[in-house]
Amino acid sequence: MQSKYLISTLTALLVAMPALAHDARIGTLHIFHPAAPATLPGQNSGAVYLLIDNEGTVADRLLAASSPAAASVSIHSMSMDGNIMKMREVDGVALPPATKVSLKADSGYHLMMTGLKQPMQAGDKIPMTLSFERAGKLDVSVHVDPNKAQKTAADSMVSPAHSH
Numbered sequence: 723m724q725s726k727y728l729i730s731t732l733t734a735l736l737v738a739m740p741a742l743a744h745d746a747r748i749g750t751l752h753i754f755h756p757a758a759p760a761t762l763p764g765q766n767s768g769a770v771y772l773l774i775d776n777e778g779t780v781a782d783r784l785l786a787a788s789s790p791a792a793a794s795v796s797i798h799s800m801s802m803d804g805n806i807m808k809m810r811e812v813d814g815v816a817l818p819p820a821t822k823v824s825l826k827a828d829s830g831y832h833l834m835m836t837g838l839k840q841p842m843q844a845g846d847k848i849p850m851t852l853s854f855e856r857a858g859k860l861d862v863s864v865h866v867d868p869n870k871a872q873k874t875a876a877d878s879m880v881s882p883a884h885s886h
């Protein structure tokens with residue numbers, strides 16, 4: 723029982739840590755807080771989340787991403803079909819003018835790093851290059867955050883519905 727209390731304490735500490743936001747700009751695109759949850763043991767792929775605000779008056783498009791930390795980075799879309807989460811690779815994300823597009827954990831799009839060369843641990847900063855149709859290439863730093871799924875991993879042995 724003691725370990726249960728320890729885990730609760732650790733979780734509370736992790737939640738209390740401020741998430742330091744960071745951002746990057748290229749042209750009219752403003753990219754906020756590229757971040758990834760820490761990997762779990764045995765996990766060799768990982769999602770990356772970010773927000774892209776196209777502050778301009780012309781549409782752009784996220785075409786691709788790459789990172790020296792992974793064999794490849796792809797763009798995934800995610801949707802719910804009833805209770806089943808479906809993911810598929812897409813060839814880009816539209817960035818309409820004056821619109822914020824969120825690549826996030828629970829819906830829409832995310833980036834997926836596959837073939838990670840080493841585990842991602844909270845506090846790590848991973849270089850990544852984003853390629854945009856109009857704005858060109860932008861180097862960003864992906865901050866590795868504590869894996870919130872870890873908190874519930876002990877409660878349920880069902881891994882997040884994120885198999886590749």
Ligand SMILES: [Cu+2]
Binds near residue numbers: 769798809833834884
């Ligand atoms: Cu995915």
